Amino acid sequence: MDINKTTGEILREKREEKGLLLRHVSAKLDIDTAILSKIERSERKASKEQILKLAEILDLNKDDLLIQYLSEKILYEIKDEELGSKALKAAERKIRYIKKNNSKD
Amino acid sequence: MDINKTTGEILREKREEKGLLLRHVSAKLDIDTAILSKIERSERKASKEQILKLAEILDLNKDDLLIQYLSEKILYEIKDEELGSKALKAAERKIRYIKKNNSKD
DNA sequence: AAGCAATTTGACTATATTTGTCAAACGGAT
């Protein structure tokens, strides 16, 4: 799973690889084909639940797909921000700090 | 500005240091004191515009406060996620990749 | 080129989330 593809691209490629139609997959997700089409073209974001279901349907590694999906969500938060990279680094420092101090649980 | 304080804590400390009341600051922000109170206690998120105004009002470094604020937003996206740290790292890789390929502009 | 299946688009609706107001309650100082 290439980190520099979008989640949508990954989903579309795997779906086509398996010879499935939007119709087939969207039925299993219980949404309209239109939405799945938009998800694959990154016009809409999937929900976490949909991502997990898609991993099952398309035989993609759940953790990998979820990481891909979450990282895209993170990027979305900072996409127009000059200071985005610095914010990311700060977030890492914070998460490390939080983890350290939660080890007391 | 301590990275391991919340944005709210930073704002409250600096406001109190300057001897300002919620009333004073919220008037400049043009919101109710109730909201500012909630922002300071991390019960609500400020908007980016409010953060920038707050930096001015409280004489805080704009970039530092913005980084603080954005990193908190990022953290919020992954706070309940097992795979949060991995997603953060993936986001960094992506942003590096994007920057590399945009240098053609 | 016509016909047909798959996908895309866009208008629309419903629902959820966010952002704010307001008034009442709380807490500490005098």
Add this chain to the structure above:
DNA sequence: ATCCGTTTGACAAATATAGTCAAATTGCTT
């Protein structure tokens, strides 16, 4: 007991998100 700053929670308005549906478009295949 009153005053003043802050907090709380119910409510309303505005905005964002998720979805449906039908029509338009794309791309085969004949």
